[in-house]
Amino acid sequence: MSDVARAARLLRTAYETRTPVAPLRGNLLPVGDVDTAYRVQQEQVAQWEAAGRRRVGAKIGLTSSAVQRAFGVYQPDFGVLFADMAVPDGTEIDTGRLLQPRVEAEVAFVLGADLPFPQVTPADVIRATDYVLPAIEIVDSRIAGWDISIVDTVADNASAGLFVLGNQPRSLSDVDLRLAGMVLEHAGEPLSVGAGAACLGNPVHAVAWLAQTLAGTGTPLAAGDLVLSGALGPMVPVTAGATYEARISGMGSVRACFSPEETA
Template sequence: MNAFQTAAERLIQADASHTPCEPLRDLIGEADQIAAYRVQEMVTQARLDAGRRIVGRKIGLTSRAVQAQLGVGSPDHGALLDDMAYADREPIPLSRFLQPRVEAEVAFVLDRDLDVEMANVADVIRATAFVLPAIEVVDSRITDWDIRVTDTIADNASGGAFVLGTTPRALSEVDLPAIGMAIETADQVVSTGAGVACLGSPVAAVVWLARALATQETPLRAGDVILSGALGPVVPVTTPGSFCARLSGLGQVSAVFTQGEDA
């Protein structure tokens, strides 16, 4: 078993046993993103072989502060699988996660392929059917979130689950850089942010993703859901409860965590 297979198996076993594992950088280094994406692909393929399907993509590391923390100058990306999707207020078993945190994002839903290597803003706008308010549940299979860039990339960009709102808006109706965001739980605001915090605009983040995936010959397709990146600080989830994200001009969406077992 080579280093890539060992790293992938470490993540798969952490997920199956519900026990976080040691970081992967002892196997693939701290900076080799090509190796990290190879491990991500192996773990994703194992899930596809088990009957899952890809329904979209997620963008991570859109915060300049987080990029500086991990020593990188660009975002990363991961796959969204069908069993990660939840509807607004649909119960989410807390037991399915290891170390969950929530963040508010703008979700894009495409009605055209984005398969050109140098996609631009106009391409993304034309390809977007509508946008939705969303909550991403980020999670890490790595003990205590002790991650470097290769750890999070290999671990599907620390993907856990996502919740989509039900108030679609056309891009022409929303000034995405100017939107404000607040996450509330137990009548307290626990995170605030704005569209401009996501690479200047969530549209710019999707442009980056479209280019990255096209060069990897896995382009964005019509029907894909894209989580464009966090608009503010993440919030740990430690007990059952509800988190409501309000995005000005886009509406709101709630993630409701329960003590029940995952189906």
Template structure:
């Protein structure tokens, strides 16, 4: 391939990725879900790298707007979901401070497009993780405490019609997240065997266990730590890491109230405002 031809191909890819970012940006701005972006990203071996480039374009815009990064979320930690999307690896997205919802608070109607919820283990770090390859011991030493969490995922892609490239480009379908308020040291809880129950107004809607998250929530966090170092954006002291779902995701509707309980970590709750009558 000549230099001119490669330059033309690179330019065409940049244009396509800019278009994909623009499609997602418009969905955020208008509150109307958009068509999938996989047609713009492609299906080759480099599709994941291209999808993360779209995510990075959106991230740069958010940071330029003054939004504050506070950590990362990990997705696709369930082998069943990985098989569904035809991948063998998790994905990640950025957490921003304005995505955080206080425990027990209500998410306003219309704040999200197509919300779904899942219960997770959150880790909060008190050391940087900058080694090329970390061990579980490194991760345990760097973790200040764990908290129960509800992640409210939200796809900007219409009808959740997603492939791995769509969700990665769309910041791993990040929406909002809620953390419990009673920190627990890792030495005081067995995250692998911790059972989870998610209820909607007292009715059980999802159950799971820590081992459902890549065999152990720390395995997911370890994958993220190593991945971000390779990308030159390591996890830092103070970061929050949402390690991935412990059970099936739940569709939510206006007026719902969800409460998750994770053995050894306690509970966390979030409400969804009813739609206003017009």
């Protein structure tokens, strides 16, 4: 069995058993080898799809310049979204489904047209977007203690966990995403603040990067795809029993509600 297959099996076992594993970098995967990390991700995705999980889109990570510097990389990363990751707004999330969850507020794009071009412009993204929604991504690392590098998170499907979407779609013509302010709060206390400009300068730019990258891999974004475009502010560790509400100016709000530990 190859190291790629071993890494994919370890991560899938961690996902299924809710038991984190040691970092992969420097062990099964070479330090800094992002291409090999994506091969691990692709192997897991193929296995999940064979098991019946339905792919619904993609998520973008590492969209903040500060986070990129911390990882020593200068481009975002991406992972795959599946239908069973979606949680309705305000519905209680079983905290026991997750290992070490954190939440972050994002803008979700729903596409109304394909983006198959090898070179995608922001104008292409604007034209292809059906609507946008406020979103909370629940990121969750299968690597113990969140001791991750770019290699670990890419292999681990970009630390994807669950996601919650708001229920009031907005046209891109109705909101200036670059200037849209965000606050993520619990019990009225702001825990994370930011704006669209924190996401590669504008979430539209992040989606353009993803569309171009995926077109280059032969798996382009298509009409109906959902894209989580990247965090607008710092992510926040989850406390069992807590409710987190994200408000994005011009877009409304969305809530992620977690069960108490004793009922998880």
